[in-house]
Amino acid sequence: MTIQSAFQHEEKRLEDVLSHIRIQLRAIGPRYTGDDFTEQMIDLQTEQRRQRLEVSHREPYFGRLDFQEDAKSEPTPLYIGKAGVAHEQTNDLLVIDWRAPVASLFYAFSGGEDPVTYESPDGEIGGTIHLKRNLMVREGKLDRLVDSYVRGQEDESVTDEFLLYRLGESKDNKLRDIVSTIQQEQDRIIRTDKNKAVFIQGVAGSGKTTVALHRLAYLLYQYADRISAERMVIFAPNRMFLDYISGVLPELGVGDIKQTTYTEWAIEQLQKTVRIDDNADSLAYWFEQPRKREEMERSPGRLKGSMLFKQAVDAKLEAVEATLLPQQPFEPIEGMVLTPDTVQSWMLTDESSEPLMRRRTRLVSRLKRWFESEWKSRRMTDSKLKAKANARLNAFSKKIPSFTATQLYASLMDDESVAALLPAEDRTSTKKRMKQGTAAPEDLAPLVYIQLRLFGSDQPTYDHVVIDEAQDYSPFQLESLRLCQRRPSMTVLGDLQQGIHGYAGIHSWIELTALFDLDDSGYFELDRSYRSTMEIIEFANQVLRGMGDGVKPATPVFRSGEPVEVVSCEEMERLRLVKDSIQAWTEDGAYRTIAILGRTAKSCEAIWEHLTAAGLKASLVRSKQEAYGGGLTVVPVYLAKGLEFDAVLIADADAAYYGPDDAKLLYVGCTRALHKLKLLHAGTLTSLIQPQD
Structure with missing residues (x-):
């Protein structure tokens, strides 16, 4: 035929x-x-x-x-x-x-x-x-x-003709489904058994986010009688990213899946008893100038997100439970005695799997029922005597202390085990924040963990959890989410090569996979990049040379394009060259989405103002922005992760902006481009880029 x-x-x-x-x-x-x-x-x-x-x-x-x-x-x-x-x-x-x-x-x-x-x-x-x-x-x-x-x-x-045809298409402002071009290695992950924590190490452009979303659709189809969309949740790095991926699930016929960020979810779990400290904006601190890897390793995010810190929290909770009950007998009236052993047995046998403060509430109710039963069995009628007995009962109940998560967390800062982990300055500032009802991002995981251990959650357990950009999560964050499932059912995805939040995230997947039994987890690698041309991927791989993260470099599909441009200029010419490049790309009409990536929020604002004055319609992405509109966009490089554009111009690939420890950040910038990549630098070119022939 x-x-x-x-x-x-x-x-x-x-x-x-x-x-x-x-x-x-x-x-x-x-x-x-x-x-x-x-x-x-x-x-x-x-x-x-x-x-x-x-x-x-x-x-x-x-x-x-x-x-x-x-x-x-x-x-x-x-x-x-x-x-x-x-x-x-x-x-x-x-x-x-x-x-x-x-x-x-x-x-x-x-x-x-x-x-x-x-x-x-x-x-x-x-x-x-x-x-x-x-x-x-x-x-x-x-x-x-x-x-x-x-x-x-x-x-x-x-x-690969059909795949290459689809990859060559221009981008709009939303992530698309890949159902027509799912590859064999992606399909294997999508169809993995539900009752596992599936970890996906995927290079930039490997389709790991879309694989995770398609996995949700598959699980709902395959296990329709056992799971529901309402009991699934997707965690993304920010609201703008959630807006970017928002069209995929509806197109696959899936709705009603909760989509949130870890910060929003944590504050919800804490019943809004804390708010994020406006002065604790880690993005501004860690990205507005180069930071040394050693400094990141000692950061509060790394320390408070570690399993060592979780062990200190667990020890605190165990100590609280061990000393919670009074050791004296309770005698509301003469001859009516309740021994400490009996109270202890009630605490241990009455719903012993329940969170601690729920058991405390249940115990106080049982004490009241015990007294009423004893009072009736003795046929006592003296109202004044009963009033005095009730007063003693209330006094005895108050000896069983009740804690909030913030109170217990603040008191934890005085423990010797924490003093050995955290500097005094951080412990003091943490206690101050707890009194003010605020929290730094690194406080949220231990706070939520304590909240769930003390009170549990008012929400149903999750049938499945998706965590995107998981290389930026701490082990403690994952532990807090594990408490919200009866058994592991997760899709955890990310790329160590894009781990730009080293002050809070992981350096190896073992930090997260070790939290699960081998039978309850699976690990997959996606090293084939479908996003960018061969020239862009090979250029980006060179940026990461010598990083030694144990992750395979990205392998591009055979889709060739234009060479990557690296252009030197004088500082006073930088803005003009940015404008000229964008005007040429815009007039060419080949690119629907164009991004200019700057190193800092301040430099991006200057670029945006210059373009606007020249009559170019551009949007400026700021921290905490909730939507990405497509077209021409100016965005700090550290906010561009997860997005992709037809063409990308990195405006400041200078040695002053990208030091030896900023390879992952520059790699993120380069791998945002599908078809065209250009870099400008004034003065010395960053050492992360090899001189062009």
């Missing part, structure tokens, strides 16, 4: 499927507006189905796999899409959901005539692949067809 005849065949088949989708959409009636709860739930399910059908009408499928099961005489064409679509009368599948077991063949198969298998609910199914076809459908129209495999006609040159 020629390409033309195949295209015509697929167009006809596409129109047939679209006609069935339209029939099903027309059959859905108007929304229910009454008060009946059952009808409301039915309407909600119907509305979700309507939304899935509307997505399918725009792009019903993206792939075709002709699979011949063993013992069958002919192959069956299987069309793979974002959502399954069945015939409205026969219920035969017109489109197979990409998460279905058989669809795994589409992602796992890379050619060859050997038999293949997949795991179905009924066991292993074997067979042979006759055709693997990529299809691009946009707004109900077939735009592109690529056969990546035809049995008996091996042609490796077309294997």
